[in-house]
Amino acid sequence: MSEEVKSDTVFSDVKRQIWATLVVNCIILSHGCAVGFFSPALLILRSEKTPIITGPLTNAQSSWIGSMSSVGSVLGTFICGFLSALFGCKKAMIFLAFPTTIFWLLIHFGDTFYKILIARLIGGITGGGMQAGVALFVSEISNDNMRGRLGAFTPLARNIGVMLSFIAGAIVEYQYWPYIFIFIPIIYLILLLLLPNTPQHYIEREEFHKAKRALIYYKGCEENNERQRTLLNSEFEQLKAVIEERKKSAKLEMKDFCNRPVLKGIFFSIAMSWFLQTTGCFIITNYASLIFEQSGTALGINVSSIVLAIVQIFGGLVSTKMGDAFGRKITLFISLYGSIVGLLIFAVYMYFRQNGYDVSNYVWIPIISSSLIIFVSSAGIMALSNTCTIENFPPKIRTAGVVFYSLCNNAVAFIGDKYFPILLEIIFLHGFLLFLAFNCVIGLFFIAFMKETRGNSLERP
Template sequence: MTAITVYRQFLAALSANLIGFSFGWMSAWANANYDDLKSNSTTKTQLQDGPITLNQASLVMSLICAGGLVGNIVYLFVLNKFGRKNPILFLAVPAIFSWLFIIFAENVYWLYASRILCGFVGGALFISVPVFVSEICQDEVRGTVNALGFVVNAVGSLVGFIVAIFFDFRVQAVCALIVPFLFVFVFYFVPDSPMSLYNKNKIELADLALEFYKGANNNNMSPESEKIMVEEKKCEKNDDSGISIKDFVTTRAARRAVSIAILLVLLPQISGCYILLSYTTSYFIEAESRLSPIESSILVCIVQLVANLFTMFLVDKIGRKILFTLSSMGTGLGLFVLAMHNMYKHLSSNFVPIYGLSLTIFIASIGLIPIPFVITVDVLPPKIRNITMTMTSITMWCVGFFMNFAYISMLQVIELHGCLLVFSAGCFICAMYGLIFIPETKGKSPDCIVKLLEKS
């Protein structure tokens, strides 16, 4: 591994994750404009049909999960047939139309369509970009480069909230349209992954891509590069064609990998972190924070961005297992403190929601939120990786849709402090699972991880 190959891997991953920047902005748009769309104020830009209702607002927030479900299913087949690069490149199309629907929206149904397309982009990129990145990166930097996606997504969210301060929801969409076009211009020149090209029998292009990303070539091949070439060609044979149920259950490693992948996207959903990120502005209003909701959301985005940068530097140094377990425990403690504050507001400072939620999201963003996706890519064998990641993403979007839609009802029944206590308990369950069942995959090759899963 040389500096130039790592540099190329990093730039290729950054280019692919530009669509994640757009998705982060899309996600922030709904959060930033949630209260304005419901407002009766004449100073706010409205839809032609007037302000939306509470149930309609809940659907606007939740339909992103329905779109994500569709994106997962569609891209399971698309990735197998068309490789990695072209399907990722195509995501610019639904991203562009998502913003166009907002610009020309006449009623709430236009926003529904926009959010479904937004979810489609998210669902597709969550299974396509990590696979692409894992196939172009070497074991020593795989976790760091995969964590880059969360940094780019957080930057997109931050930009979305900042732009929302100065412009109404339609002008925000006009500004955001530049990102998908920039993504197409940059990512078009990036080579596809060697494994994808081998699977499509484009041997010459695959050899060139392997040389570009990992420094392997037939004329001057180092022992390390020779090992990489062998692994890539072996993975070529382990494509997704002819997959049967036996591939998931015949070996202990496959069974454990699938169960870990599904539980790692399911358990963090009950931690409430995604809910709090989706309803940041509403949380600060409910908690009677001194900062305006949009200012508080920007603060949280900055905190999340800094945390994701920490993750990039820590994930390949101290390991996935430790980060996930400690982050889950810290997030659980933070949510418990926030619940106590909400129950006894008259006894505590109004700055507790600001600093408490910021610290909690910082801790969650170091491990609980990003690490499950890194570990999932690590533990899954190449032959069942695509279909299992689709299964896990479907699980995530289904549970996410239910949690987002049910959160409003939960607030009315058990109030905010009750929700926070439930989420806190979910975090401690995540910590226990991470401590007992998750293997450490830091710096390990796919073969080593399979052996680890077989023995443990």
């Protein structure tokens, strides 16, 4: 413990870790733009101004387009997992630039339902790949005391991308959106090519000289600082020993998945995926225009959507401090509790509106309550879900664990996005919000029994 604290203190120059994190999160910014496209586009695609030659989208078509990104994410998880195993994490992340570029090209030429559907499917591939690749890359290059803060850049970048799309939806004609956003994955690709891979990647391939150079680069080690050099050599040898030991038993067997720590990690992944989605943060963002159209809002649909996106960004900024400052458990508890409050307030408002009561004096409730949900989710569970999952799996199966979490997350997201428009006609918005609040209450009990992982070394079994 003391050696880890000493290492983090001596290697306090984390500028390159921050820069590398910003670079790899450019693809998440780009993906956020693609995700944010759906909400403002949905109003246009369902209206008489639709570019779809067969006419406005139906409710069923809207639900398929809304959920198809999650299907793409599942494909992206397997594709990037395969590429990572063969060529390493960095080359897998290079691949992520291409699906997003193709997405915007298909949107530009998308004059049919199926072109938009395929665009969402291909755009989702980036989402699946980045969940595993970017989270693992950032975790491996960061100091133990910086991992939570740097990991929080991922949802922050996504939130900024969503906001940019919401702003574009309000002030730019639909057909010009691809011209604005197609350059982001290209810039990401150029900058990523200039970064070294992680030290762990080079050690696993026995490229020890490159591994040490990468460790020097990301630790910000100074040439003439003897203390840093000595400590870096010690840390390098420890890292090498851990990875060499892991490689001796690298072949995964069934018994590797049937021990208590792994089963606990699997259960944690399933639970975290479920509770992340049941805060409502992703559904509210994806269907913001539809929700505000049904609930009414004092600010108008487009402005309310932009406010939500700005709140997401502030929540993401707060998350860069909360996870490491207060610990994982307290941050997650605050996040779920705040979501419950926002969901219940919104549900009560929608119940009275649905049953014909005059709520004209309370039209500020939808934007306030949804902003609360988005803020506490962005500041807590959205930022920490990936980090906590990585920290709860043993090193030997951590990559497989991250892939499993990604699959769980996308499966739950698909269910939510696919059936949300349909459930609106069956149990109405207030019923759906109450369902989410009930699940968040269960989440509070789950958080109460989870283990605190703040500051734990990733290389510790």
